Amino acid sequence: MEQKRRTPSGDAMPVTSHDVAQRAGVSQSTVSRVLTGDSAVRETTRQRVLAALEELNYAPNVAARTMKTGRTGAIAVVISRLTNPFYPELLDAVSEAALEAGLHVIVMNAEMDGEADAARALRARSVDGVILATATEESAKLWSGYDRSAPIVLINRVVESLPFAQITGDHVSGSAEVARFFLKHGRQRIALITAPLSASTTAEREAGFLDALAADKAPVNSGNIMRAAAVSHEEGRQAMLFLLRQPQRPTAVFCVSDLLAIGAIDAARELNISVPGDIWVVGFDNVQLASWGGYQLTTVSQPAKEMARRGVKALLDRLDKPRARTEIVRLPTQLVIRESARSWF
Numbered sequence: 306m307e308q309k310r311r312t313p314s315g316d317a318m319p320v321t322s323h324d325v326a327q328r329a330g331v332s333q334s335t336v337s338r339v340l341t342g343d344s345a346v347r348e349t350t351r352q353r354v355l356a357a358l359e360e361l362n363y364a365p366n367v368a369a370r371t372m373k374t375g376r377t378g379a380i381a382v383v384i385s386r387l388t389n390p391f392y393p394e395l396l397d398a399v400s401e402a403a404l405e406a407g408l409h410v411i412v413m414n415a416e417m418d419g420e421a422d423a424a425r426a427l428r429a430r431s432v433d434g435v436i437l438a439t440a441t442e443e444s445a446k447l448w449s450g451y452d453r454s455a456p457i458v459l460i461n462r463v464v465e466s467l468p469f470a471q472i473t474g475d476h477v478s479g480s481a482e483v484a485r486f487f488l489k490h491g492r493q494r495i496a497l498i499t500a501p502l503s504a505s506t507t508a509e510r511e512a513g514f515l516d517a518l519a520a521d522k523a524p525v526n527s528g529n530i531m532r533a534a535a536v537s538h539e540e541g542r543q544a545m546l547f548l549l550r551q552p553q554r555p556t557a558v559f560c561v562s563d564l565l566a567i568g569a570i571d572a573a574r575e576l577n578i579s580v581p582g583d584i585w586v587v588g589f590d591n592v593q594l595a596s597w598g599g600y601q602l603t604t605v606s607q608p609a610k611e612m613a614r615r616g617v618k619a620l621l622d623r624l625d626k627p628r629a630r631t632e633i634v635r636l637p638t639q640l641v642i643r644e645s646a647r648s649w650f
Contacts, residue, residue: 385415398613454627479638480513492557496529541568585646601644
């Protein structure tokens, strides 16, 4: 329903797009173009309209707009593992990019049948498109009936058997950089805390790290490769406790996610083992928690905001040009060095 505002006499009165146009000093058609995410609207004009929409607390009549334009202005974002701080941060980035494009985000949890819900919503045309942030090969079974013209985009993870646009980080080169960083600074007993290979992010990070070490004739001892059952603080903690209780404990540990790495640091503290004095710890993702004073985690930074921005743009492009070519885009990552792995400690 449209939001109501009050006249000076107290009568309820619906806010219309005409009111928004008057407030912003633009035409009513310009307001409509902003609401439908038309990229041809000048940025200064769009910002004036968005400000007027907020000031008047305007909500468009979705049913009327759908009948007129064929679009709802809503997209489904399927995400999971919200206990992992990377995913709320990625969701924030997607929501911000969607808002800038005039889109409303409906969040669906993959761990609670969110992908199936998104597929049903797309078939029912209650959303214009779907962004999948945690897809796996299992997802291919659900989405294999759609061709590349479908308004579906993958971000963060890739599933190469699916024909959709996919935007991810360069996990292989980012992890290889960690391996070279360890070797450059003389770390000889190296360990890996990894996770299930069903996620492309884990598989690529693990492969990039191990292959770079092997290329330098410094392979990881199989006893120093710990595969967590899931990406969680407790799994990282338990894996690190095992490694640190070995007769020859590692001098450096790479964890395929920051959440695992933070659990690993906490395990070292339990045993009064210094990070980085006795052992280096490096993660992957660069979540906000990684920079906090209590951890100062060295990590590989993912371009989450750019990934989200490109994902939303790819979805809009697919809606406008269903037959356009799709591709897998791998965005560069960056090693961020903090106190958990510094050569002068």
